[in-house]
Amino acid sequence: MNNLRKGFPVLKRYTYLNTAASGFLPEKVFEFRQDHDLDFLISASILKEWQGELLTEVRETVGRFFNCAAHRVALVPNFSYGFNTLLEGFEKPKKALLLKGDYPSINWPVKSRNFDISYAAIDEHLEDNIRQALTENRPDFFAFSIVQYINGVKLSIDFLKELKKEFPDILFVADGTQYLGTEVFDFDSSGIDVVISSTYKWLNAGYGNGFILFNENVEGKIEPKHLGFGSLQGKYKAHEGNFLGKFEPGHQDTLNYGSLAVALKLLDKTGMDKIETQIHKLKEYARQKFAEMDLLEKYVLDRKEHSSIFNLKGEEELFHYLRSRDIITSQRGEGIRVSFHYFNTIEEINELTEAIKHKI
The missing domain is CATH 3.40.640.10 (Type I PLP-dependent aspartate aminotransferase-like (Major domain))
Incomplete structure (x- = not known):
């Protein structure tokens, strides 16, 4: 998993759960x-x-x-x-x-x-x-x-x-x-x-x-x-x-x-098959965790297929709290949007949910 995170310096600074707003510049592209x-x-x-x-x-x-x-x-x-x-x-x-x-x-x-x-x-x-x-x-x-x-x-x-x-x-x-x-x-x-x-x-x-x-x-x-x-x-x-x-x-x-x-x-x-597998693992794990915490709309939970973008129930205060913890998300619609790409990890999802539990 660490190999998938190489070449992305931003991951050393933040828990970056915001690809749906903006991806970042890989070192190879920068070079x-x-x-x-x-x-x-x-x-x-x-x-x-x-x-x-x-x-x-x-x-x-x-x-x-x-x-x-x-x-x-x-x-x-x-x-x-x-x-x-x-x-x-x-x-x-x-x-x-x-x-x-x-x-x-x-x-x-x-x-x-x-x-x-x-x-x-x-x-x-x-x-x-x-x-x-x-x-x-x-x-x-x-x-x-x-x-x-x-x-x-x-x-x-x-x-x-x-x-x-x-x-x-x-x-x-x-x-x-x-x-x-x-x-x-x-x-x-x-x-x-x-x-x-x-x-x-x-x-x-x-x-x-x-x-x-x-x-x-x-x-x-x-x-x-x-x-x-x-x-x-x-x-x-x-x-x-x-x-x-x-x-x-x-x-x-x-x-x-x-x-x-x-x-x-x-x-x-990197391999799109490997990327697809990793994203699938992350989104299914995240959806289960968010469901347990009642953070998602019911119809989103009921759908057979979903992307790795989720809109979580939460106010502006929670958004700013997450940012203070260097967890990068977006405010979209009536909630807080998080998104997971292949370089994200299960540990980062756990970090997010623990931060939310602490605040709410």
């Missing part, structure tokens, strides 16, 4: 960033002559990691930029399905445009709610988080595969920011048409980089409007009007996208 900017300092444009090769490597690394062909991987600075670009590509008006209370960066951009919107409630009947809403409203697209940011409620990939078979003509657009990096994910077999993700959380790649994974059937259904000189630059963007190029109209930041490639290689070296 890449230092070397990159030193090269830029002393060579300027000469470094940038290699940006095409570097960005191609990043795109192909993302594609291999999530099983998506490189020509269907767009590099974008964050989820919100990618999602808004995607939405501008829809011929409006269109019918959309959202989850009520989903992440604002999903729901707000859809609401700000001329879409006919329906909602499915996030409760103990979430999957049934979604299926019923799709049946009754027949939206053109369904935009959703795979994992909910407030309380960690998770839609299983198996459920999404089944749903896509039932509704093959509806475009499924998923935010993977709170999901990717927590378990093995095979995009091409997932049934999802588009996955967009920032990478500063569970992928520990820092800020300013993200990506979009596209299914083959998306091109032709969406017509993005962004264009620039960057739309033609690179191995997979050979001509004006290229679908991929419309998501990358400007100069791309080799520092930030290079950081993404290093972070993914680190996860690959």
Whole structure:
């Protein structure tokens, strides 16, 4: 277990249970960033002559990691930029399905445009709610988080595969920011048409980089409007009007996208199967402990599958008490959100629960 914690200096300072708010910078990524900017300092444009090769490597690394062909991987600075670009590509008006209370960066951009919107409630009947809403409203697209940011409620990939078979003509657009990096994910077999993700959380790649994974059937259904000189630059963007190029109209930041490639290689070296196993062990142990202490909503306990994000009953006073003990969490919704990544431990969960018992 100690081997999984190597290369993360922040773990020596804090009991860090806050990856759902922000991951941190691994030493390997930090070293890449230092070397990159030193090269830029002393060579300027000469470094940038290699940006095409570097960005191609990043795109192909993302594609291999999530099983998506490189020509269907767009590099974008964050989820919100990618999602808004995607939405501008829809011929409006269109019918959309959202989850009520989903992440604002999903729901707000859809609401700000001329879409006919329906909602499915996030409760103990979430999957049934979604299926019923799709049946009754027949939206053109369904935009959703795979994992909910407030309380960690998770839609299983198996459920999404089944749903896509039932509704093959509806475009499924998923935010993977709170999901990717927590378990093995095979995009091409997932049934999802588009996955967009920032990478500063569970992928520990820092800020300013993200990506979009596209299914083959998306091109032709969406017509993005962004264009620039960057739309033609690179191995997979050979001509004006290229679908991929419309998501990358400007100069791309080799520092930030290079950081993404290093972070993914680190996860690959650690082993996503090992990471998935460790996270599963932690979340099941934590859920049992939290249930014993009556810290969770009942419907969260009743769900068959859940992520490693939990929203615990607790007031602001408890949040500040935990911070005073160097236990890092977030205030979200009406409670205190904790989240466990592969470098966390059973001992840290026990430390958290003991601190809560002491305060309440």
